[in-house]
Amino acid sequence: NKLWSYPLIVKLTMSNFGFVLFSDLGITDLKDGEDISSKFESDTFIDVYIKKITPSEIKNTKIECTLKDPKEADADKALKKGNKVLCRFVKYKSGFGATVQLSDNKYGFIDICEIDDYINSRVDVILKNKSIFFGRVIDDTPGKIQISSRDSLVDDRKYKILSSEGTSLEYKKQFGEQTSTGDIRNLIAKYHNWRELLTINMLVRGYVTSVNQHGAFIKLARNFTVRASNREITDSVSTPPESVLIANTMVLGRILNFKKDKVDLTLRESMVMFGIDELDLTEIVPGFKAKLLVLSVASRIAFCQIIGSRYKCKVRLSKDDPDVKVGQKVVARIKSVTKETPPKIMMHEVELCNEEPSEEFQNLLKLLKKVQNVQKVDLEEMTPVHVDGKDEVRIVQDEVEQNIEDLQELLEAGEDSDESMDEEARKITKYLKIDEGSSEDELMQNDSDDEAEGADNGEGEGDSEGEGEGEGKDEDKDKEETKQEGKGSKEKKTMNKHIQEEIE
Structure with missing residues (x-):
C-alpha cells in the first residue's frame, strides 16, 4: 500500500511477516506518473535483510526489513x-x-x-x-x-545546469522560456545576485500564502515573499480580494515597485497584459493621444486604464463617438490633467483601436488565461482557511x-x-x-x-480598518519617487551580460 510508511509487506515464515519502510525499498528512480507499486509484484520471492526486531507481549513481534545492505546504508549521509x-x-x-x-x-x-x-x-x-x-x-x-x-x-541534468557547473548560456537555453513566462525560481536558484536581475515591469509567477481585505502576500520563491495591496488585485476597485484569490493558488503579476528590501506587485489584468512604465508621466499632457483599455462604462462615461502606464482615466463619450465595451481597446485624446498625485485625467475624442495583436501578446494572453483557469478551479474546490x-x-x-x-x-x-x-x-x-x-x-x-x-x-485575517484616500495618494507619490530613483541607479547585470562575461 503506497500510502503507508511501510508500503511493502513480506512473508518470512508461516507466522511471521516483515515490513519494509518506504526509504528501504532500494528504489533509485521513478518515472513521471510511476508509483512504487509498479516495482513489485505480489506472490513473488524477494531477498531482504532483517533490520530490526521489536518483541511485544501484547501484539505480534514486529520485524522490520530492508532491501538495502545495512552495512552500506547511511541515512544521514543520504x-x-x-x-x-x-x-x-x-x-x-x-x-x-x-x-x-x-x-x-x-x-x-x-x-x-x-x-x-x-x-x-x-x-x-x-x-x-x-x-x-x-x-x-x-x-x-x-x-x-x-x-x-x-x-x-x-532531474540530474537540469540540476547540474543550476549548479555552479552550469553556464549562463546553458541556463538560458534550458530555462529561458520558463523565466520569460514569470517563473523566476530557477533564476534565484542559479544566481547569487538575483535581486539585481529583477526589474520594474518584470513578469512574475507565484503562490498566494494569505489574503484578506488589505491585499495578499505572494511567494515567488521559497526565500522571496512579496505583497500586492488591495488596490492592485483587480482592475475593479469594488471587488474584495478574498472573492478572487485564495491561499495556495497561483497568480501572474508584474513588479510594481522596489522599496528598500520590499517588493510590491500588481495583479491587475490591464497591467499584466500591457505592462507599465512605457509611458512617462511627463508624456501625459493635454492633446496627447493614448491607447486605453475600457474597464467599465456608465452614463456616457468610460472608466479606462491608460495602456503602458500606471494610471487610470475617465473618458467622456459624445454622441459622435463609437460605442465602446468593457475589455475593448480604444484611442482617445487627453483633455485635461490635474497636478494631483496621482493625477486625475479626463479624455475625449474616442476612436476604435484596430491594431492586430502581436504573437508575443497572444502568448501572454494564453498564459494569463491558463493561470486564471487555475485560480477558478482553486476557488471552486478549495475551502478558505x-x-x-x-x-x-x-x-x-x-x-x-x-x-x-x-x-x-x-x-x-x-x-x-x-x-x-x-x-x-x-x-x-x-x-x-x-x-x-x-x-x-x-x-x-x-x-x-x-x-x-x-x-x-492557515493564517488569521487582519482586523485593521481599510486605507483611506489620502494613504492611496501617498503610496502613488512613492511610486513616482521610486521610479525616478530607479532611473538614476547603477546599471544592473542582465542575463546577456552574464553570458558575455563567460564567453570572454
Missing part, C-alpha cells in the same frame, strides 16, 4: 545537500507547503514554491496524490531539512523560521509603508512563533491519524 532522496507525503500546511518523511525518524519540509514546476491547480494535493516520490535536498541544516520536488531540481487564535498548530521549525524571516523583511519599511499590510505581517509572524521546545518526533507522532484529519488551519 540527506546531504544536493542528494536525491525518496520522500513520503505526510501533511500539507495551507499557504506554506508539505511535511514529508525521509526515513524512519527523519522528516523534511517542501515549501509551496518547491512542489511543482508547472501551472497546475490544487497544489495542495499534488504531493498527496504522488504519496511516495523523489526529491532533492536543498538545505541540510539538521532539524530543518528542506526538499524540492520540482523537476528542475530533481480561517484560524482561531486559540488553536494550537504544530508545524516543523524550518517552516516557521523561513516564514518569519520572509515576513520580518516586510516589516522593515519606513514611513511610506502600507500600515495595514504591515499589521497583517505582524499578526502572521506572531501566530507562527510556536514553542521551540516541541520536538520533531512529537510533531510527527501518529502521522497516519493526522493525514485523515486533513490540513491544519
Whole structure:
C-alpha cells in the first residue's frame, strides 16, 4: 500500500511477516506518473535483510526489513545537500507547503514554491496524490531539512545546469522560456545576485500564502515573499480580494515597485497584459493621444486604464463617438490633467483601436488565461482557511523560521509603508512563533491519524480598518519617487551580460 510508511509487506515464515519502510525499498528512480507499486509484484520471492526486531507481549513481534545492505546504508549521509532522496507525503500546511518523511525518524519540509514546476491547480494535493516520490535536498541544516520536488531540481541534468557547473548560456537555453513566462525560481536558484536581475515591469509567477481585505502576500520563491495591496488585485476597485484569490493558488503579476528590501506587485489584468512604465508621466499632457483599455462604462462615461502606464482615466463619450465595451481597446485624446498625485485625467475624442495583436501578446494572453483557469478551479474546490487564535498548530521549525524571516523583511519599511499590510505581517509572524521546545518526533507522532484529519488551519485575517484616500495618494507619490530613483541607479547585470562575461 503506497500510502503507508511501510508500503511493502513480506512473508518470512508461516507466522511471521516483515515490513519494509518506504526509504528501504532500494528504489533509485521513478518515472513521471510511476508509483512504487509498479516495482513489485505480489506472490513473488524477494531477498531482504532483517533490520530490526521489536518483541511485544501484547501484539505480534514486529520485524522490520530492508532491501538495502545495512552495512552500506547511511541515512544521514543520504540527506546531504544536493542528494536525491525518496520522500513520503505526510501533511500539507495551507499557504506554506508539505511535511514529508525521509526515513524512519527523519522528516523534511517542501515549501509551496518547491512542489511543482508547472501551472497546475490544487497544489495542495499534488504531493498527496504522488504519496511516495523523489526529491532533492536543498538545505541540510539538521532539524530543518528542506526538499524540492520540482523537476528542475530533481532531474540530474537540469540540476547540474543550476549548479555552479552550469553556464549562463546553458541556463538560458534550458530555462529561458520558463523565466520569460514569470517563473523566476530557477533564476534565484542559479544566481547569487538575483535581486539585481529583477526589474520594474518584470513578469512574475507565484503562490498566494494569505489574503484578506488589505491585499495578499505572494511567494515567488521559497526565500522571496512579496505583497500586492488591495488596490492592485483587480482592475475593479469594488471587488474584495478574498472573492478572487485564495491561499495556495497561483497568480501572474508584474513588479510594481522596489522599496528598500520590499517588493510590491500588481495583479491587475490591464497591467499584466500591457505592462507599465512605457509611458512617462511627463508624456501625459493635454492633446496627447493614448491607447486605453475600457474597464467599465456608465452614463456616457468610460472608466479606462491608460495602456503602458500606471494610471487610470475617465473618458467622456459624445454622441459622435463609437460605442465602446468593457475589455475593448480604444484611442482617445487627453483633455485635461490635474497636478494631483496621482493625477486625475479626463479624455475625449474616442476612436476604435484596430491594431492586430502581436504573437508575443497572444502568448501572454494564453498564459494569463491558463493561470486564471487555475485560480477558478482553486476557488471552486478549495475551502478558505480561517484560524482561531486559540488553536494550537504544530508545524516543523524550518517552516516557521523561513516564514518569519520572509515576513520580518516586510516589516522593515519606513514611513511610506502600507500600515495595514504591515499589521497583517505582524499578526502572521506572531501566530507562527510556536514553542521551540516541541520536538520533531512529537510533531510527527501518529502521522497516519493526522493525514485523515486533513490540513491544519492557515493564517488569521487582519482586523485593521481599510486605507483611506489620502494613504492611496501617498503610496502613488512613492511610486513616482521610486521610479525616478530607479532611473538614476547603477546599471544592473542582465542575463546577456552574464553570458558575455563567460564567453570572454
